Amino acid sequence: MQFEESTVNGIVVVKVLEARIVADIAPQFKARLIEYVNKGNRKIILDLSAVAFIDSSGLGALIGSLKAMGNDGELALCGATDAVVNMFKLTRMNKVFRLFANQEEAAAALA
Amino acid sequence: MKSLSLSIESDLGNVTLAALAVKAVCLYAGLTASDADHVELCMAEAITNSILHAYHGKSSHQVAISVRIVKDQLEFEICDAGTAMSPDQAKRLESEERAHENDPVDRALLSESGRGLEIIRRVMDEVTYKREANRNCVAMVKRISRV
DSSP: OOEEEEEETTEEEEEEOOSEEOTTTHHHHHHHHHHHHHTTOSEEEEEOTTOOEEOHHHHHHHHHHHHHTTTTOEEEEEOOOHHHHHHHHHTTGGGTSEEESSHHHHHHHHO | OEEEEEEEESOGGGHHHHHHHHHHHHHHHTOOHHHHHHHHHHHHHHHHHIIIIISTTOSSOEEEEEEEEETTEEEEEEEESSOOOOHHHHHHHHOOSOSOOOOSSOGGGOOSSOOHHHHHHHHOSEEEEEEETTEEEEEEEEEOOOO
Protein backbone atom coordinates (compact mmCIF):
# COMPACT_ATOMS: atom_id res chain seq x y z
CA MET A 1 0.00 0.00 0.00
CA GLN A 2 1.74 3.11 -1.25
CA PHE A 3 0.80 6.66 -0.34
CA GLU A 4 2.44 9.97 -1.21
CA GLU A 5 1.89 12.62 1.43
CA SER A 6 1.97 16.39 0.98
CA THR A 7 0.31 19.53 2.32
CA VAL A 8 -1.84 22.09 0.51
CA ASN A 9 -2.79 25.25 2.45
CA GLY A 10 -2.03 23.44 5.70
CA ILE A 11 -4.28 20.49 4.86
CA VAL A 12 -2.78 17.03 4.60
CA VAL A 13 -3.06 15.50 1.13
CA VAL A 14 -2.73 11.76 0.75
CA LYS A 15 -2.24 10.51 -2.79
CA VAL A 16 -3.00 6.82 -3.22
CA LEU A 17 -0.40 5.19 -5.44
CA GLU A 18 -2.27 1.92 -5.90
CA ALA A 19 -4.12 1.33 -9.18
CA ARG A 20 -6.71 -0.95 -7.62
CA ILE A 21 -8.30 -0.71 -4.19
CA VAL A 22 -9.85 -4.15 -3.80
CA ALA A 23 -10.50 -6.75 -1.13
CA ASP A 24 -6.90 -7.95 -0.72
CA ILE A 25 -5.61 -4.50 0.26
CA ALA A 26 -8.77 -2.83 1.62
CA PRO A 27 -8.07 -3.65 5.32
CA GLN A 28 -4.54 -2.20 5.05
CA PHE A 29 -5.88 0.81 3.13
CA LYS A 30 -8.38 1.55 5.89
CA ALA A 31 -5.79 1.08 8.65
CA ARG A 32 -3.39 3.51 6.95
CA LEU A 33 -6.11 6.13 6.49
CA ILE A 34 -7.21 5.81 10.09
CA GLU A 35 -3.60 6.47 11.17
CA TYR A 36 -3.98 9.93 9.61
CA VAL A 37 -7.21 10.46 11.55
CA ASN A 38 -5.60 9.27 14.79
CA LYS A 39 -2.73 11.71 14.28
CA GLY A 40 -5.32 14.44 14.79
CA ASN A 41 -5.97 15.48 11.20
CA ARG A 42 -9.50 16.91 11.08
CA LYS A 43 -9.30 17.60 7.35
CA ILE A 44 -7.85 15.14 4.88
CA ILE A 45 -7.72 15.31 1.11
CA LEU A 46 -7.46 11.93 -0.55
CA ASP A 47 -6.13 12.10 -4.09
CA LEU A 48 -7.49 9.17 -6.12
CA SER A 49 -6.12 10.20 -9.51
CA ALA A 50 -3.88 7.12 -9.73
CA VAL A 51 -6.69 4.73 -8.78
CA ALA A 52 -8.25 3.04 -11.80
CA PHE A 53 -10.57 0.68 -9.94
CA ILE A 54 -12.26 0.41 -6.57
CA ASP A 55 -14.64 -2.31 -5.37
CA SER A 56 -17.13 -2.38 -2.51
CA SER A 57 -14.48 -3.36 0.03
CA GLY A 58 -12.39 -0.33 -1.00
CA LEU A 59 -15.50 1.78 -0.65
CA GLY A 60 -16.09 0.22 2.77
CA ALA A 61 -12.57 1.26 3.79
CA LEU A 62 -13.32 4.85 2.74
CA ILE A 63 -16.59 4.79 4.68
CA GLY A 64 -14.80 3.39 7.73
CA SER A 65 -12.27 6.21 7.54
CA LEU A 66 -15.01 8.81 7.17
CA LYS A 67 -16.80 7.39 10.20
CA ALA A 68 -13.56 7.45 12.18
CA MET A 69 -13.43 11.21 11.62
CA GLY A 70 -16.75 11.69 13.39
CA ASN A 71 -19.46 13.95 12.06
CA ASP A 72 -17.33 17.10 12.02
CA GLY A 73 -14.16 15.88 10.29
CA GLU A 74 -13.71 16.35 6.55
CA LEU A 75 -12.50 13.68 4.15
CA ALA A 76 -12.51 15.14 0.65
CA LEU A 77 -11.76 13.04 -2.41
CA CYS A 78 -10.18 14.45 -5.53
CA GLY A 79 -9.06 13.46 -9.00
CA ALA A 80 -11.26 10.36 -9.19
CA THR A 81 -11.11 8.64 -12.59
CA ASP A 82 -14.28 7.87 -14.58
CA ALA A 83 -14.49 4.26 -13.40
CA VAL A 84 -14.19 5.36 -9.77
CA VAL A 85 -16.77 8.14 -10.19
CA ASN A 86 -19.12 5.62 -11.85
CA MET A 87 -18.72 3.33 -8.86
CA PHE A 88 -19.57 6.19 -6.48
CA LYS A 89 -22.68 7.03 -8.48
CA LEU A 90 -23.74 3.39 -8.66
CA THR A 91 -23.64 3.11 -4.87
CA ARG A 92 -24.82 6.71 -4.36
CA MET A 93 -21.65 7.40 -2.40
CA ASN A 94 -21.31 10.60 -4.41
CA LYS A 95 -23.92 11.92 -1.97
CA VAL A 96 -21.84 10.90 1.04
CA PHE A 97 -18.35 11.97 -0.06
CA ARG A 98 -17.33 15.32 -1.43
CA LEU A 99 -15.62 14.84 -4.78
CA PHE A 100 -13.38 17.49 -6.31
CA ALA A 101 -11.52 17.72 -9.61
CA ASN A 102 -8.08 18.23 -8.08
CA GLN A 103 -6.16 18.92 -4.87
CA GLU A 104 -6.42 22.71 -5.22
CA GLU A 105 -10.21 22.68 -5.54
CA ALA A 106 -10.53 20.34 -2.59
CA ALA A 107 -8.21 22.51 -0.48
CA ALA A 108 -10.19 25.65 -1.40
CA ALA A 109 -13.46 23.98 -0.37
CA LEU A 110 -12.04 22.78 2.95
CA ALA A 111 -10.36 26.10 3.81
CA MET B 1 -21.92 -19.18 -29.29
CA LYS B 2 -18.53 -18.08 -28.02
CA SER B 3 -17.53 -18.77 -24.48
CA LEU B 4 -14.62 -18.60 -22.09
CA SER B 5 -14.24 -20.59 -18.89
CA LEU B 6 -11.68 -19.83 -16.23
CA SER B 7 -10.83 -21.24 -12.87
CA ILE B 8 -8.88 -19.50 -10.13
CA GLU B 9 -7.63 -20.55 -6.76
CA SER B 10 -9.56 -18.88 -3.93
CA ASP B 11 -6.96 -16.22 -3.21
CA LEU B 12 -7.99 -12.55 -3.24
CA GLY B 13 -4.89 -11.75 -5.28
CA ASN B 14 -6.40 -13.70 -8.21
CA VAL B 15 -9.66 -11.76 -8.35
CA THR B 16 -8.27 -8.98 -10.52
CA LEU B 17 -6.93 -11.42 -13.13
CA ALA B 18 -10.34 -13.02 -13.65
CA ALA B 19 -12.22 -9.70 -13.57
CA LEU B 20 -9.90 -8.17 -16.18
CA ALA B 21 -10.14 -11.24 -18.44
CA VAL B 22 -13.94 -11.05 -18.38
CA LYS B 23 -13.84 -7.30 -19.00
CA ALA B 24 -11.71 -7.86 -22.12
CA VAL B 25 -14.35 -10.28 -23.44
CA CYS B 26 -17.05 -7.67 -22.75
CA LEU B 27 -15.23 -5.02 -24.75
CA TYR B 28 -14.66 -7.49 -27.59
CA ALA B 29 -18.39 -8.35 -27.58
CA GLY B 30 -19.33 -4.68 -27.98
CA LEU B 31 -20.21 -3.54 -24.48
CA THR B 32 -19.55 0.17 -23.91
CA ALA B 33 -16.47 1.06 -21.87
CA SER B 34 -18.66 2.18 -18.97
CA ASP B 35 -20.73 -1.03 -19.00
CA ALA B 36 -17.54 -3.08 -19.23
CA ASP B 37 -16.21 -1.24 -16.14
CA HIS B 38 -19.41 -2.14 -14.33
CA VAL B 39 -19.16 -5.80 -15.35
CA GLU B 40 -15.54 -5.86 -14.16
CA LEU B 41 -16.80 -4.55 -10.83
CA CYS B 42 -19.52 -7.22 -10.64
CA MET B 43 -16.99 -9.96 -11.37
CA ALA B 44 -14.72 -8.63 -8.61
CA GLU B 45 -17.68 -8.50 -6.21
CA ALA B 46 -19.03 -11.97 -7.01
CA ILE B 47 -15.62 -13.69 -6.95
CA THR B 48 -14.57 -11.90 -3.75
CA ASN B 49 -17.87 -12.97 -2.24
CA SER B 50 -17.15 -16.62 -3.11
CA ILE B 51 -13.69 -16.42 -1.54
CA LEU B 52 -14.61 -14.50 1.62
CA HIS B 53 -18.06 -15.93 2.34
CA ALA B 54 -18.35 -19.33 0.64
CA TYR B 55 -14.73 -20.32 1.37
CA HIS B 56 -14.33 -18.10 4.48
CA GLY B 57 -11.17 -16.52 3.08
CA LYS B 58 -9.34 -19.84 2.81
CA SER B 59 -7.15 -20.50 -0.22
CA SER B 60 -6.70 -23.73 -2.23
CA HIS B 61 -10.34 -23.94 -3.28
CA GLN B 62 -11.57 -23.27 -6.79
CA VAL B 63 -13.80 -20.52 -8.13
CA ALA B 64 -15.11 -21.13 -11.65
CA ILE B 65 -15.87 -18.19 -13.89
CA SER B 66 -17.48 -18.31 -17.29
CA VAL B 67 -18.66 -15.80 -19.84
CA ARG B 68 -20.72 -16.53 -22.94
CA ILE B 69 -21.59 -14.25 -25.81
CA VAL B 70 -25.15 -15.11 -26.82
CA LYS B 71 -26.63 -12.90 -29.56
CA ASP B 72 -27.17 -9.50 -27.97
CA GLN B 73 -26.23 -10.39 -24.45
CA LEU B 74 -23.42 -11.57 -22.24
CA GLU B 75 -24.03 -14.37 -19.77
CA PHE B 76 -21.75 -14.79 -16.77
CA GLU B 77 -21.53 -17.47 -14.14
CA ILE B 78 -19.48 -17.55 -10.94
CA CYS B 79 -19.53 -20.90 -9.13
CA ASP B 80 -17.92 -22.24 -5.99
CA ALA B 81 -18.21 -25.33 -3.82
CA GLY B 82 -18.31 -23.50 -0.51
CA THR B 83 -20.93 -22.59 2.08
CA ALA B 84 -24.33 -21.64 0.68
CA MET B 85 -25.50 -18.05 0.69
CA SER B 86 -27.90 -17.18 3.47
CA PRO B 87 -31.52 -16.60 2.37
CA ASP B 88 -30.96 -12.95 3.27
CA GLN B 89 -27.93 -12.67 0.96
CA ALA B 90 -29.68 -14.49 -1.88
CA LYS B 91 -32.66 -12.19 -1.48
CA ARG B 92 -30.42 -9.13 -1.60
CA LEU B 93 -28.87 -10.42 -4.81
CA GLU B 94 -32.17 -11.02 -6.56
CA SER B 95 -34.25 -8.24 -5.03
CA GLU B 96 -34.91 -4.83 -6.52
CA GLU B 97 -34.94 -3.27 -3.09
CA ARG B 98 -32.16 -0.93 -2.07
CA ALA B 99 -30.54 -2.16 1.11
CA HIS B 100 -28.47 0.95 1.68
CA GLU B 101 -30.03 4.34 1.91
CA ASN B 102 -27.22 6.80 2.37
CA ASP B 103 -27.63 9.51 4.92
CA PRO B 104 -24.75 11.95 4.62
CA VAL B 105 -25.77 13.71 7.85
CA ASP B 106 -25.24 10.85 10.25
CA ARG B 107 -22.11 8.97 9.25
CA ALA B 108 -22.48 6.55 12.15
CA LEU B 109 -25.38 4.92 10.31
CA LEU B 110 -23.38 4.20 7.17
CA SER B 111 -22.57 0.55 6.70
CA GLU B 112 -19.03 -0.41 5.69
CA SER B 113 -19.98 -3.66 4.02
CA GLY B 114 -22.76 -5.43 2.17
CA ARG B 115 -22.80 -3.36 -1.00
CA GLY B 116 -21.31 -5.99 -3.32
CA LEU B 117 -24.50 -7.93 -3.95
CA GLU B 118 -26.48 -4.76 -4.43
CA ILE B 119 -23.96 -3.53 -7.02
CA ILE B 120 -24.42 -6.75 -8.98
CA ARG B 121 -28.18 -6.41 -8.83
CA ARG B 122 -28.06 -2.83 -10.08
CA VAL B 123 -25.61 -3.42 -12.94
CA MET B 124 -26.92 -6.69 -14.34
CA ASP B 125 -30.15 -7.12 -16.28
CA GLU B 126 -30.78 -10.51 -14.73
CA VAL B 127 -29.31 -12.20 -11.64
CA THR B 128 -30.09 -15.63 -10.27
CA TYR B 129 -28.55 -17.62 -7.47
CA LYS B 130 -28.69 -21.40 -7.47
CA ARG B 131 -27.53 -23.96 -4.94
CA GLU B 132 -27.20 -27.36 -6.59
CA ALA B 133 -25.13 -30.43 -5.78
CA ASN B 134 -23.27 -28.53 -3.04
CA ARG B 135 -22.29 -25.80 -5.45
CA ASN B 136 -23.21 -22.13 -5.45
CA CYS B 137 -23.73 -20.49 -8.81
CA VAL B 138 -24.51 -16.86 -9.43
CA ALA B 139 -25.72 -16.40 -13.01
CA MET B 140 -25.82 -12.90 -14.45
CA VAL B 141 -26.95 -11.45 -17.75
CA LYS B 142 -25.90 -8.12 -19.24
CA ARG B 143 -27.53 -7.00 -22.49
CA ILE B 144 -25.33 -5.32 -25.04
CA SER B 145 -26.69 -1.88 -25.79
CA ARG B 146 -25.02 -0.60 -28.93
CA VAL B 147 -24.78 3.16 -28.82
